[in-house]
Each structure stands twice: as C-alpha cells, then as structure tokens.
Amino acid sequence: MTTRRGRRPGPSGTRGAILAAAQRQFAELGYDRASMRSIAEEAGVDQRLVAYFFGSKQQLFVAAVELQLPSDIAEAVPDVFSGSRRTLGHRLARRMVAMLEDPRTRDQIVGAVRAAASEPEAARMLRDLRHRVLHELGTPIAEVLGDDQIELRIALVNTQFLGLVMARHIVCVEPLPSLDSEQLIALLGPILQRLLTGPITVGDARRS
C-alpha cells in the first residue's frame, strides 16, 4: 500500500475508507462518542492501522473535515460574490442551504461545529479555514462589498451560519428544522443581504 500521509487523499482505499467512516461517525455521533475503534470497525480495518495513518482521534477528525470542506467553501465563494450586489444575500443563502441539504457537506459542517465546540484543535481549524478563505478570496469579496467593514460583515455572516447549524441541526429550534430549502432561503436571503450590504453600527470607543 503506498500512501502519502497528511491531507492528500492518496490512492489508498484503506485510508479513504477510514476517512469516510470517520466523516460519517463524527457527524452522526459527535466528536466525543465516535471512537477510533468504532471507526476502524466500520472501515473494516484494524484499529492500529487507524492510529498508524492518523495518529490521534483529534488528528483523524481534522483530516476528515479539512480534506473536503475548504474546497467546497473555496468553490462556493466566487460563485456567490460574482453577480449583482442586490441579490448577494439570496445567492449566499441558497449556497449555505445547499451545503446543509447535501448529506456529504452537511455531515462535515455539523461535525466540524460539534467538534469546535469541545475541541480547541477543531476550533483552530475553523479559524484557519476562515483566514484562508478571506486571504484567497478577499478580492472578489471586497469588490462586491466595496471594502466597507469587510472583516466584521464576514464575521456576522459566520455568526449567522454557526447559529443556523446549531439551531437547525444540533439544538433543533423549531420551526427551523421543519422549514424546507426554499422557505429557509427566502428567510435567510434578506437577513444575509442586510448583514453584507446594509448599514452597520459599531461604536468607536473602547469603554471596557
């Protein structure tokens, strides 16, 4: 078996099977209850092989999510930020909802949010992902937003997205889980549009 260690998917069926099992179990069971043993079992391999390829459970998780999530997001951003500024929020809502409806990306996202809540390493991964997206895709975003409080606006969109994942997929705050895609897009579009292009207030003074 020739495999390259690290993030590369590599030609290894075994490594791929472990990653697929890990992605599924982290999303479904949460970080704490998924185990190296149960993941090895599902992938049909010896548990020591999981440790050999990935080291710790934390590293396995980061590999599982980090492998695909960045490319999904990097692909989504230019699509969303090209086109009319007036319909930006709607395009973003449509893309967010699509990622949460596709079981593959939903598992990754929900798993990443679950893990970030209890694992500093996973929280760091989400921060890094955000930095990378802002670094690589800052230009199309700035062109549309006109360089007006970009970092803060993106942070508010991240807040909305993290809240949506928590409220709709983890805590299950009704009626959010009962809304279908089109209803959710109609609801979120105007909210995101205002966060990205509406007036934004933040006091200048530090009074703490």
Add this chain to the structure above:
Amino acid sequence: MTTRRGRRPGPSGTRGAILAAAQRQFAELGYDRASMRSIAEEAGVDQRLVAYFFGSKQQLFVAAVELQLPSDIAEAVPDVFSGSRRTLGHRLARRMVAMLEDPRTRDQIVGAVRAAASEPEAARMLRDLRHRVLHELGTPIAEVLGDDQIELRIALVNTQFLGLVMARHIVCVEPLPSLDSEQLIALLGPILQRLLTGPITVGDARRS
C-alpha cells in the same frame, strides 16, 4: 435536604449535595478545571457515587446548569419585552451581552452550548428551556410583537445568540472577541430589532 429534580424523583440529600458542589465549582473554576473528583470531595461523597447519579462530567454540568439558567432567562425576558417596541432590539442586545460578560452566567451559557453540541441530553435541555420560556412568557412577548410569526422570530433570535456564543466565545471569529460591550450592543441592537419587528419572509409552499 429534600430535593426533587430531573429524572430521578428520589429525595436524595447526597444528590443535592453533589449538585450544589458542582454548581459552585463549575461557576468558580469553569468547566475544564472542575473535575468529578474535586466535586465529589467537596460534596463529601465517593467519586463513584457522582458517576452513579450523573454519568459523565458533561451530564453533571447539564444537571447543574439546568437548575440556574432558566431563572436567569425567565428574569431577563419580561424586562426586555416591557418598554418601547422601537428599542426592543437594543434592550435585548444589552441583556444578552450582560449575560455574556458576567462570568457566572457566561460560564453557564458557554458551557451549555459546548455541551449541547456533543450531548443530545444537553441539546434537549436547551430545547426544553426554550419551550418553558415561550410557554411562561409568551404573553408579554406576543403583546410587544403583535403575534406576528412569534415562534419564527424567537427562533431567529436564538440562532443569533447561539451563533454569537460560538463565534465570539468558542471559535473566536475576529473581530467579535475584540469588541467591547458597548460596541457589541451597538452592533447587535439593530440586527435583533429587525429579526423581532422587521419584515420577515418565509414561503408558504412545501416544495421539498
């Protein structure tokens, strides 16, 4: 001490003593530094008894928080929802930020969100809390909001709050953790005002 709570109706003084010690230690030391062992010591019981009553540290935390958080929130809601409808968002923002600045309530809230992300039991606790608040305080809320999509609006506020806790306190999405209280209130006030009283769109048709 006779105490009645949760699933087990038993009048166990031991259980109550463990909960009291847990509340004190989680509040004073935070979730990470409080341990089952130190809580057992303070309660004067064997550590195995703590595990017997509560299972994991996370479950003990949920039981401890479930006793206090509801009263903090039940106290906040009537304050926020009495007064001018025009400044509702600002009052809510001020109250949310105050709860996240006070170390005691912040620890409970951040701990509850962390726990909810990986423990279905804790997610259920947050759902129940929401139901109770809506049930008990639905009338003052409905009076201010005029009965217009109340459940959905409250769900959007919950989403915003969960997202804020994740983005500011757990993932640390800049610049949110660097904003002081007044800046954060100025930022959130108008966002919450629109979620509570602004136009809201959600398609009628189920097209899923």
